[in-house]
Amino acid sequence: MFDHVKFGVSDFAASKAFFLKALEPLGVAVVSEGPPTYGIELSSDGKASLCLFQTEERPAHLHLAFPAENRQQVEAFHRAALEAGGKDHVWREARQQG
Numbered sequence: 001m002f003d004h005v006k007f008g009v010s011d012f013a014a015s016k017a018f019f020l021k022a023l024e025p026l027g028v029a030v031v032s033e034g035p036p037t038y039g040i041e042l043s044s045d046g047k048a049s050l051c052l053f054q055t056e057e058r059p060a061h062l063h064l065a066f067p068a069e070n071r072q073q074v075e076a077f078h079r080a081a082l083e084a085g086g087k088d089h090v091w092r093e094a095r096q097q098g
Helices: 012-026 071-083 091-097
Strands: 004-009 029-033 040-043 049-054 062-065
Touching: 012 029, 012 040, 012 049
Parallel strands: 004 049
Antiparallel strands: 004 062, 029 040, 040 049
């Protein structure tokens, strides 16, 4: 269902260690990593991933990404989410970039 879930943590090193240890029995490993403010991406299959990043923001930003087969699905999802009461925080920026 999810492509990736990304959320901020207040102690990146401790959170990274926790999730790596806790998810190891499920075959989860690091697939990409940058500086703490970018974070780490963990996955067991290379399809869906869990991403953590360092932040002082309270509450921490939560990012949910859903897979789509094409741009039309992305745009239809966006319209439906807004009609359902969702808020547009980055759509205009994302459309300008890609």
